[in-house]
Amino acid sequence: MSSVPIAAEQEPGTTVTLLEPQGGSGLVRRTVLPGGLRVVTETVPGVRSAAFGISAATGSRDEDSAHAGSAHFLEHLLFKGTTTRSPLEIAALLDSVGADHNAYTTKEHTCYYAKVLDRDLPLAVDVVGDMVANSVLDEKEVETERGVILEEIAMYEDEPADLVDDVFAAHFFGDSPLGRPILGTNDTIRALPRERIVEQYRDAYVPGELIVTAAGSLDHDLLVEEVRKVFAEQLAAAGDARPRRPRVGGPAVTTYGGTVVESRETEQAHIILGSEGVVRTDPLWQASRLLSAALGGGMSSRLFQEVREKRGLAYAVHAYHIAYSDIGTFQIYAGCLPEKADEVIGVCREELAKVAESGITEEELRRAKGQIQGAMVLGTEGTNARMGRLLSHELNYTRHFSVDEELARLDAVTIDDVAQVAADLTSKPRALAVIGPYEADRVF
Numbered sequence: 001m002s003s004v005p006i007a008a009e010q011e012p013g014t015t016v017t018l019l020e021p022q023g024g025s026g027l028v029r030r031t032v033l034p035g036g037l038r039v040v041t042e043t044v045p046g047v048r049s050a051a052f053g054i055s056a057a058t059g060s061r062d063e064d065s066a067h068a069g070s071a072h073f074l075e076h077l078l079f080k081g082t083t084t085r086s087p088l089e090i091a092a093l094l095d096s097v098g099a100d101h102n103a104y105t106t107k108e109h110t111c112y113y114a115k116v117l118d119r120d121l122p123l124a125v126d127v128v129g130d131m132v133a134n135s136v137l138d139e140k141e142v143e144t145e146r147g148v149i150l151e152e153i154a155m156y157e158d159e160p161a162d163l164v165d166d167v168f169a170a171h172f173f174g175d176s177p178l179g180r181p182i183l184g185t186n187d188t189i190r191a192l193p194r195e196r197i198v199e200q201y202r203d204a205y206v207p208g209e210l211i212v213t214a215a216g217s218l219d220h221d222l223l224v225e226e227v228r229k230v231f232a233e234q235l236a237a238a239g240d241a242r243p244r245r246p247r248v249g250g251p252a253v254t255t256y257g258g259t260v261v262e263s264r265e266t267e268q269a270h271i272i273l274g275s276e277g278v279v280r281t282d283p284l285w286q287a288s289r290l291l292s293a294a295l296g297g298g299m300s301s302r303l304f305q306e307v308r309e310k311r312g313l314a315y316a317v318h319a320y321h322i323a324y325s326d327i328g329t330f331q332i333y334a335g336c337l338p339e340k341a342d343e344v345i346g347v348c349r350e351e352l353a354k355v356a357e358s359g360i361t362e363e364e365l366r367r368a369k370g371q372i373q374g375a376m377v378l379g380t381e382g383t384n385a386r387m388g389r390l391l392s393h394e395l396n397y398t399r400h401f402s403v404d405e406e407l408a409r410l411d412a413v414t415i416d417d418v419a420q421v422a423a424d425l426t427s428k429p430r431a432l433a434v435i436g437p438y439e440a441d442r443v444f
Helices: 070-077 087-095 118-133 139-157 160-173 186-191 194-204 220-230 232-238 285-296 302-310 338-358 362-379 383-396 403-411 415-425
Strands: 014-019 027-032 038-043 049-056 100-105 110-117 210-216 258-263 269-277 316-323 328-336 430-436
Touching: 014 220, 027 220, 038 220, 038 383, 049 118, 049 383, 070 100, 070 110, 070 139, 070 194, 087 118, 110 118, 110 383, 118 210, 118 220, 139 160, 139 186, 139 194, 160 258, 160 269, 160 328, 160 430, 210 383, 220 232, 269 316, 269 338, 285 302, 285 316, 285 328, 285 338, 285 362, 285 403, 285 415, 302 316, 302 328, 302 338, 328 338, 338 415, 338 430, 362 403, 362 415
Parallel strands: 038 210, 258 430
Antiparallel strands: 014 027, 027 038, 049 110, 049 210, 100 110, 269 328, 269 430, 316 328
16 A cells, blocks of 8 residues: 555545555545545444544644643643533533543644444544534633643652653653653643643644544544534635644654652652663664563563562563654663662663673564564454554554554564664663652662
8 A cells, every 4th residue: 555645645635545454454544624634544343333533743742841731731621611512511422422532642642532332423523523623712611720730740740650751751851842741840830821722722723733533333434524514614714734744753852861860758669761762663663662572571571580570679660662753762660669779770781781782582582572463463452442543653654554564564573673772772871760768869
């Protein structure tokens, strides 16, 4: 399907087939409406549900420092009433059909979704579409939700196992969009004016910046018409706008090594050791995933065996890779008793040095492939996951991949590919973030 254009280059008013119903995927089609709104669906045979989502192609990294948290703030407000529905009516309609509905904000996009019985898909389109297209952003609701978000920040800061991710990011990426928390801070949320939220809504929630995705028991053409009706006014105002291009590449991102310690009277020390990884479009992306699985992805992984099973130093230890359009991070997390932190960090550094020097074994590679492939296939059995795959492909790549293609890409990774990724880790700045009962200048 390499000849299929990306959405930005597809002729408005046309429909193209992105994937045929084979290779582990259903029929995937995309329609670009005049005005730039795209609708991407996957028909999944044999199910009675449908997952529907509308996503804005902007997230927290698109904010400036003075308005950090505005994308997430806006996400909250879209549930707070439209020109024709109150917040209670929105909630009651979705609850009345047993919908699994919510929203989330990431560094690079925001998504509103509902999973329903197939017969109720028109209702989900109408309600979620109305939220996105016709939000009123009432001033009173802004102030109410400001308090809710401040509570959410407080709740998050009470969870050091989660907070350490933000501590690491703030240190590693510095004062940049990737270094700032998605929720914003107490200061930025208190200072964020309604006018700025309205401005973001008007700029980021226009047809060309939105992506409609749906998967399950559905009719593509009927869904397109339902979406067209909901967004009729916005499409007319958008004129000849085209869909946003995938977020691929970008200027170099500055990173910082060294150690940051946040002093807290916690029962555990929470640790992240990380360095620069690969971007999601890098040919070695799959190799990086396999390295993280072999190093710290399961009970047979090196870190689990060395840190937990052999030494009993920690209950939780794992490795993972986070990839953006222009940079990635390879990270190891561990939670342990404060007095064991030095030893845990030492073992993690030692295992990183070992894989950098000699890579992993063929057996480790085989297990890692099986682990990731199994998890990927099992994770795509649901319609929510299928909808998420469509969104990821539209946002981040220039084409869609079938499940079988992704399995084949993992199968093609060699032990030399993994060794190259491992060796590259040692040439990049390495950072350490620790939350625990230590002095801020504690050396690890």
